[in-house]
Amino acid sequence: MTFHTEYLWFNTTRKREYINITDKVEGIVQASSVSEGMVLVSAMHITAGVWVNDAEGGLLSDIDKWLENLAPYDPDYQHHRTGENNGDAHLKNLLVHNQVMLPITGGMLDLGPWQQVYYAEFDGRRKKRAVVKVMGE
Amino acid sequence: MTFHTEYLWFNTTRKREYINITDKVEGIVQASSVSEGMVLVSAMHITAGVWVNDAEGGLLSDIDKWLENLAPYDPDYQHHRTGENNGDAHLKNLLVHNQVMLPITGGMLDLGPWQQVYYAEFDGRRKKRAVVKVMGE
Amino acid sequence: MTFHTEYLWFNTTRKREYINITDKVEGIVQASSVSEGMVLVSAMHITAGVWVNDAEGGLLSDIDKWLENLAPYDPDYQHHRTGENNGDAHLKNLLVHNQVMLPITGGMLDLGPWQQVYYAEFDGRRKKRAVVKVMGE
Numbered sequence: 001m002t003f004h005t006e007y008l009w010f011n012t013t014r015k016r017e018y019i020n021i022t023d024k025v026e027g028i029v030q031a032s033s034v035s036e037g038m039v040l041v042s043a044m045h046i047t048a049g050v051w052v053n054d055a056e057g058g059l060l061s062d063i064d065k066w067l068e069n070l071a072p073y074d075p076d077y078q079h080h081r082t083g084e085n086n087g088d089a090h091l092k093n094l095l096v097h098n099q100v101m102l103p104i105t106g107g108m109l110d111l112g113p114w115q116q117v118y119y120a121e122f123d124g125r126r127k128k129r130a131v132v133k134v135m136g137e
Numbered sequence: 138m139t140f141h142t143e144y145l146w147f148n149t150t151r152k153r154e155y156i157n158i159t160d161k162v163e164g165i166v167q168a169s170s171v172s173e174g175m176v177l178v179s180a181m182h183i184t185a186g187v188w189v190n191d192a193e194g195g196l197l198s199d200i201d202k203w204l205e206n207l208a209p210y211d212p213d214y215q216h217h218r219t220g221e222n223n224g225d226a227h228l229k230n231l232l233v234h235n236q237v238m239l240p241i242t243g244g245m246l247d248l249g250p251w252q253q254v255y256y257a258e259f260d261g262r263r264k265k266r267a268v269v270k271v272m273g274e
Numbered sequence: 275m276t277f278h279t280e281y282l283w284f285n286t287t288r289k290r291e292y293i294n295i296t297d298k299v300e301g302i303v304q305a306s307s308v309s310e311g312m313v314l315v316s317a318m319h320i321t322a323g324v325w326v327n328d329a330e331g332g333l334l335s336d337i338d339k340w341l342e343n344l345a346p347y348d349p350d351y352q353h354h355r356t357g358e359n360n361g362d363a364h365l366k367n368l369l370v371h372n373q374v375m376l377p378i379t380g381g382m383l384d385l386g387p388w389q390q391v392y393y394a395e396f397d398g399r400r401k402k403r404a405v406v407k408v409m410g411e
Contacts (some may be wrong), residue, residue: 001138001411026283034155038177045389053183057215058217059215059224062214062224070207079328087336094327095369097371100172102179103268104293114182114183115183135272136140136141136408137138189372192365195356200364233368238314240316247407
């Protein structure tokens, strides 16, 4: 069995940003030489998410607006009594989940034709990271 | 280690449909002969989900209504400028997640008494699929 | 390969309760002696969730209020025709997901500095459980 772990670092210019990391994950799978297995892609922060969806700019705008609608910024979150002001980013993380497991078959990510892997930053403008861990043989 | 990969195909008659695939996943686990491990069940589309919940018709109606309330059809999604009209299905996918990992213990799916695996179609009436990948020994 | 499976039991005093199980999961990883691999933490019920987020009391109150807002108790759910009255708990489960996969690197949970694992009970006051399954070597 091979275990291969890498970390992807992000430092976005905007508070919320959606970054297509499919090629990076595919590169890590190649580097692992695993042909059968799975790869976990998981945000290491509680104010960011990872999802698989379409690489289409209009949709990303729709998602951003939808997330702000369902998990809005609100100065009155109790979490803000700690001095933080990112309560909404925690809720957005819970809504979209923070990770995906991707199958590896024949040495490739076994994804459908439109499936792209995104790192979703909800509280950026600082260094943050995701873990990418390959397990297989 | 054994890796065993199968694909489940769907072609629903309705736009939204919720299909209990527990027996099919259990059958794939049996076919793999894995007694200890995990099985990933993941939609290969960005307008479908996979969840574990109850096989109860009233609840499925409640879920359908709830999803339409939180991630409604809306002609004005920016995604629709591409010619698509399924923006809501993308949002429903993000809301419920597109996959589950099920433990395999003693050659069986290690599920609680009411846990059933569903493929949730949000934009059907065409051929779509899910990947079922078993990893274990 | 090592496979190590344990079950965590819960019997909360309140209907909804959020329990930090990070130390218990870490202990199970130690007991497995796995140094490289992954651990699945998954609720075995359809009215409970598992998430990774912050151990901060104000935030937990915010999450509880947010979940009740997006997936409220409602006497009129069709599911309640079965005699149940926990339709909201099923929807909350779908919203936050029922499981996480945690990477194990160097014999430790490979989590970010603020990531804590929670069992989220949405319909408690009775015995319920989560499965913790370690896979690695």
